[in-house]
Amino acid sequence: MISEIGFVFLTLTLVISSFSFAQLIYSHINSRLFVLNHLKITNLIFFFTLSSFISLTYSFLISDFSLNVVAQNSNSQLPTIYKFTGVWGNHEGSILLWLLVMTFFGFLFSKNSSATKEFKNNVLKIQNSLCFLVVSFIIFTSNPFEKSFPYPIEGGDLNPLLQDPGLAIHPPFLYLGYVGFSIIYSISVAALSDGVKNYFIKILKPWVFISWIFLTCGIGLGSWWAYYELGWGGFWFWDPVENASLLPWLTASALLHTIVVADKKKIFINWTIILSILTFILSLLGTFLVRSGVLVSVHAFANDPTRGVYILLLLASISFFGIFKYINKNIQLRRVDITLISREGMISLNNIFMLSLTFTILVGTIYPLFASVLFNSKISVGAPFFNSILMPVMFPFIAGMIIGPYTKWGKDDLIVLLNRIKILILCFFIISLLVWYLNYKTPILSIIFIALGCWIVFSSLFEVLQFINKKIRVPKKIFAQITAHIGIGLLIIGATGSSILKQEKIQFQEVGQSLKIKNFDVEFLGVKKIEGPNYISQMGVFSIKKQGEQIKILRPEKRFYNAGKQVTTEAAIHSSIFGDLYIAIGDVHEDKTKWTTRIWFNPFTIWIWIGVFFLASGGSLSFINSLSRK
Amino acid sequence: MKYFLFCFFFFCIYILYEGLQKDPNLVPSNLISKEIPEFSIESLQGTNFTNVDLENKGVVILNFFASWCPPCKIEHPQLLQLSNIVPIFGIAKKNKKKDLLPWLEELGSPYEVIGMDPNGLQSINWGVYGLPETFIIQDGLVKYRHVGPIMERDLEIFKNLTKKK
Structure with a gap:
């Protein structure tokens, strides 16, 4: 009824x-x-x-x-x-x-x-x-x-994988982000019919922030879930579905920066509209890729070709309408003279890098589809491609992120600018040496990226210090920017640690056998059978010792769900600020005394989640700020 | 510029639409429409199993599997069903006889002959990169390749392709 x-x-x-x-x-x-x-x-x-x-x-x-x-x-x-x-x-x-x-x-x-x-x-x-x-x-x-x-x-x-608190809240957050962009699209298209009056920027601003915050949380939660639930020992796999959520996030981040300039200087107005429309189109494209099953992905959604056709129709008509409206208005992109060494210049630089990143990730994600239609060839684009395109873009990106906040609006001079941050540059040298000294045995790339991550955090803190020196309260706007930038810095440190510096051991481990990873001794105590509300679980018991002293018992599980006959892995994680000890248990060996165990040490992983938290907090502060300034 | 943009837009939509019609999980084989590779290996029963056994028999199925491969267990009932309509040959990759025999005893054997591939060399010759994989062979030519377990829903394709003409 x-x-x-x-x-x-x-x-x-x-x-x-x-x-x-x-x-x-x-x-x-x-x-x-x-x-x-x-x-x-x-x-x-x-x-x-x-x-x-x-x-x-x-x-x-x-x-x-x-x-x-x-x-x-x-x-x-x-x-x-x-x-x-x-x-x-x-x-x-x-x-x-x-x-x-x-x-x-x-x-x-x-x-x-x-x-x-x-x-x-x-x-x-x-x-x-x-x-x-x-x-x-x-x-x-x-x-x-x-x-x-x-x-x-x-x-x-x-699906047992979905029976998890992380995944229970991940989709709603992601949707709040994805769908939030629909209102941004509506506002921008309405502004086009309205003749692009400048006041629409003020109306648009809070919606950009709120959607961006939700999308950030959604992606963060999804990756956190993948990390502890899938038992693969990683947090990001460059899967088409993950990329689909990253694309609108990148354009929205670009929009986030542009709209600040648009609001203050009344330039980049058209560009704001393009970014808004593009962001929603990318959200829809993501939905299409995810729901239609045109790409091979680890995310198995129920796929149905008729649905695919309908979503494509939706995507086509909505993007067509947006593009048509934009072109029909015949707005010329006004030529604006800005110098590179200025706040506007730095934000344009940010946009260029964000969009090139978006474009390359988009190409990498849908190229297999184009290749299969146009050349009838099967290829797959995997993590190595994305990692290698990400790296060169990161350097100028980080440089801009560090210098950007110190530049003045309008016109600035490089020499004066460098003079202004000379203490900071000195700090960078000391930090780099320190990072190098602590990690000199590790790959050079990890040292560089961790140092860069620290640079961002430090330069952001230095901003605060400057305000304190001048005995001025940090303006809310700046404080939000600082918080979000610290988040990015922490994210870079965490991602570097948990990808390049990761240590992994996969073996048959006998009951009673002890293994050494990093400075932990992991002793396998045995396996218990546990009955949950709707599953049976094989729970491995591991004693974690550090210098002979037991610090924790870890219990990774392999769960067998009764109704769907499905098996899930529940990794057990011991987190600390230096890294996560991560254990997943596999199957029993034929002789019944040994089990497959996978033990990882993922340095600095916790900083990824803290970074996402900082990002979201920064966004929230900006959001509150944009509401109160009306 | 305007028209170019619209053309590009419709081109992208067209590609996405075409992409919808394709199954991304389908992996074609270089061997399609080509003669099967020559081989001569020992069978489970100890006899000689060669490519000649697969030729001159009309349509046959060649299935790469192993007792240590859980998805192979999943496709097993489907193979048993198919064995009623078409002869199925198996190649057991990196499998010891002592492991394979109880496995077959428990599940039943759909295979006419099982070739042993202890070092995985035959799998490489056939371009098999994961288990299970299945080939449909007609008169010594490879007609179709299926990667992954044959599920209930795949049976229709197999039944159609193996229909005697």
Whole structure:
């Protein structure tokens, strides 16, 4: 009963949002035919989608197996929390969540007071039309309220990999980011129809920050989950799905920097619009790549060619509309004279590098697809490609990041600039020597990158120091920038440590046998059988000793989930600021006394997560700042 | 410039659309439509197993597998089903007889003959890079290659390709 109501609400969303869509299409032919209040439509579709989502959630909670999605992705034994998160642990439900977030952003925007009523109406017309496209996608190709009769008595279980708190919150965050870009797109396209008045930058700004924060958290959470749940000992694998989320993040980061200049100097206005549209197109492209199964990926989503065609249609029409609107307005990119050694110059430099990075990663990600269509050849582009293109871009990028904040707006002089930061440069030498002294045995590349990471952190701290010296409170804006930059520095240190400096041991380990890795002694004490709520687990017990003293017992698991007959690895991790001791357990050897154990020492990995936290905090500060300055 | 941009845009969309029709998991073999490589190896029963055994028999299936490979166990029921309609030959990669025999006893054998490939040399000659892999051979020519376990959903393709004409 509840699920039928959910479907009715979904249909209502379709019907009502279609008014906005009809007017958007029709206004190109006849602009003053009928006037609609899109604000009301936005409120209505948000309310309907929310009700629909709640009824789906309810069906999951009461395990209503008459619904196909519930029967396939839930189970009566499932802990309640995973029944709840199971709502978006499948294709249909997650697209409904996508729609919910989209209407929610529209709803929030309608409550946003800074824009004029007319502009709001224009933005929401586009936003509602986007919702219309998504809701028709849901109803026609992936209806979560589809029923089967006779229905099963027991459900098929949620994919065990998804039965994890990290993954439970990762998709909503990612969606809040991805979908948040839809409102940025709507604002930019509406601004185009409006003749690109400068005031739209102020309206756009908080939405850029909030979406960027969510996407940052989403990517961070996903990579954290991959690290401790998959048991592969890494946090980033350059998988197409990961790249798909990184692409809009990079353009959004570029946008984040540009919009500051656009707001302050009223330049780069068109560029802001291009970046906004591009960011949302890349989000959609990511969705297409992920959901259609055109690329080989470790992320196995339920793929269906008809859905693929529909998402492609969605992608094509939305990007076409954006590009068409932009070109149709015939705005010439105004020539702006800026010098390289100035804040504007540095931010342009940032944009150039961000976009070249985006472009190369995009090419690397979809090249296999192009190659297979055009040349009928099978190739795969893997981590070595991405690592090697990333490295050369990093150097000027980091240099810009260090110098950038010290440059003045307008015009600055290199000599004066260097003079201003001479103490900092001295510090860099000392830091580099220190890093080199502590790590002289390790590969030169790791020393360079760790030193560079430290440089960024230090130069950011130095900024604070300068303010303290002058006895001025650090302005909120600058403080946000410093926090985010420290985050990047920590991220670089963490990523370098856990990739280049990683130590790995894979072996058959006998019970009682002790192995040495870094300065830990890892003794294998044996394997216990444990029964969980819906799984059986083989738990290895390892005693970790440092200089003969036991510091911790680690218990990695291999879980066998009853319903889906699936096996998952639960790595056990001992984290410290210097590195993670990471143990995963495999299968038993034929002679029953030895087990495959994989032991890693991943230096500085914890700094990756701390870095992401700093990034998100920096973004949040900017967000709060952009709200309060209205 | 405008038109160029739009052309490029539609070109990209077209490529993505074409890409949708392709299965990224499909790995073609260099051997397709070519004669099978020559080989002569010992079979599980101790007899000689050569490429001639695969030729002159119409359509046959050659399956690379091992008892130590869990996905091979997954595809086993499907192979048993297929063995009713088409002769299946196996090559056991880096497998000892003492491991292989109990495995076959437990699961049943779909194979007419099993060749032993103790050092993995035959797998290299055939371009096999992971187990299991399956080739459909017609009159001594390689017709189709399947990488990974044959699942329930793949059976249709196999049944169609091995249909006697």
